[in-house]
Amino acid sequence: MTLRLSLSWRDARAPVLQRKHGGGQSKAGPGAVVGRSRVSGKARRPAQEAGLKRANFGDGPGLPTLLLLPQLLILLFFFFIPALRALTQSVLLSDPFGTTVQFVWFDNFKTLFASSEYRQSIAVTFWFTVAQNVLTLGSALVLAFATDRIVRGRSVYRTIILLPYAIAPAIAGILWAFLFNPAVGPLAQMLHRLGIAWDPNLNPNDALILVTLAASWKHICYDYIFLVVGLLAVPVSLMEAAAVDGAGPIRRFVSIALPMLGPTIFFLTVMNFIYGFFETFAIIDAVTKGGPAGATNILVYKVFVDGFVNLDLGSSAAQSVLLMSFALICTLLQFRYFDRKVNYGV
């Protein structure tokens, strides 16, 4: 299991590096073909590698295009066409059966920004994704660090941590809702015994905490896999040198392993945000249905309720367009500000 994982990690990285090579080569343009024989002596190896790959695809753009076609078709039917339809729907007011359609310019967007409910939903989504991100990454780091220290039964330990990933989000949600149900949940009763008036059905904060916990729990294993494999890539020599210098395991982890995990953590942060934005729908639906009082009504859940329950297609489309833009802005900002601080030179 572990071997396969680490292999796939290395495999996954290898093409990235090669692609960079390839990109540079193709930029060299038509001259490269002539040039290849000329510089054959020094640059033989990379040229041969690239040449090999090119030979496999034959001449002309036919085969590559053919091979790309399925993926492009999938993108066309499941992304571009729906996205276009969402865009058009977002400037329309229409009845659900589509018999009456009015063009309303940006009324749907204006209504959204004027609505306190939508602003609340943005705030909730912000806190939810940030908290979920911190919690997920934090726990995954601790677990990954711990895995590194375990000698016996490491694979068992790892398998157990990976289990939640195999559980459907809706089931996970029901599980957490039940465990923390104030009337019958064992964990809720434990909290009550500690004197905490826990009631996620009534108290908005409790509800937000509960869905954050559930969403994080479900996603920790994802982060964990990447971090464990990332830790394997940290050179043993560095760690040993630090150990010789008298650094304890925690010090070594914080000062050496953690900075070297930079690219992984950065990637995971982006992925966690996307997970929080889009994939937590089922958990919200199972645990709180967006309540109480809209406390867990995150943007993606609101898109669903307005579109499929309220049948307000225009508003729902406008919201999905906005949600998409938020996710895009968020990802771009992360690349803009954090990408530079990440040390890729492992």
Add this chain to the structure above:
Amino acid sequence: MGRKVAFIAAMFGALALAGPAQARVEVQWWHAMSGVLADRLNELVEKFNTSQDKYTVVAVAKGNYDEVTNGVIAAYRAKRPPEMVQIAERGYMTMLLSGAVVPVQDLIEQKGYKVDFSDFIKPVASFWSYKGRMSAMPFNSSTPIFWYNKDHFQKAGFDKPADTWQELESQLYTIKSKGISECGTVLPGDFYWSLLENYSAINNQPYGTLANGFDGLGTEFVYNKTKVVSQVARLKKWLDDGVMQIAGQGFSPEQLFTSGRCSTFVNSTASHGNIERNATINWSATFLPHESDINPPLNSTIGGGAIWVLKGHTPERYEAVAAFLNFVAQPETQVWWHGATGYVPATNRAYALARERGYYKDHPTREIAVLQLSRGTPNENSRGFRFGNFVQTMLAQRQEVEAVLAGQKQPQQAMDDAVKRGNEILRQFEKLNAGKTPETERP
């Protein structure tokens, strides 16, 4: 030789028998029932299919009401709608003005069936008809009633729950203070329906202007100026005093009642089937309470679903649909469905038939809903509700009530906000549907 002839004759006979069977017209009915109710619905369809040899109705479960609605919308847009669909009461205006439906009364009369539409129980008929003509066939009609744990009330020295909210409150507080039960009542999952909408009807409180929307799309909510505000305050007080509990997600209010944890429970009469099967307690039911200064209380209103007929099918298929709807409207069918599920019989004749047969001697609680629905003469406040986007306004209202229960808002503030949000939603519906008249063209 004789044998051969007989054989050939038999073959022809078989063909003749198979002939009409092959020619059966098949129509689809998408529905939202699940569990025991879905089994009963399938039995009903089976009864129809075996009762004649010309038509076959195929019942297709499409999930809950929301999912059925979305399914039929998608199918209609793709020009492949089913012939019939079961839609919840809140979707009435959406369906009525969709331009996608065939009015049921027109269809049935055009196909030559004699259904006495004046015989439907008044709140049922008024809810599903437009200008006196039935738009959809009432199918599963329910109304909320008041369920209680007999033992808890007896232990506290009461015969049964009181008729008024005021007395009921003191009963629940007594039950709690005597330590008989930790939980006097549980907040229903659909409290907006039973404790706000039906509460308004029973206590003669207007919910919206223009006769609760019956007189036009320009209707506006007004429940922030009625007793609904004090009703919300009452719920908040009960919650704070520990007399009322919330079941929450992943757990149903019904379970808190049937397990004996909560002494009382407001829920649809349609839960008879479940409660009879699941309750480990000595239960009974009675009328919903009313305010002490409102006497006599008015009728409650209905919930549940009706069968809508969609446009775009051939006349033969509509023959089948009309035959099935006629079958559904028959008193025999109604009485059977009433007994099998707990939904109310939709016509007076069916109710009389059930009474005649002594059904209510063995099942007294099943009569409550009918009596509560048909008491007095429905007025503007109790006839029902005609609000567009009624699901959306309801969700906004529910959110505001939850804000009260969570202690974030005062009841008056929350109801003001709910009305304001609701009215914006109503205006959007009005804008979209201005000038539209419901479908009257015949199939």
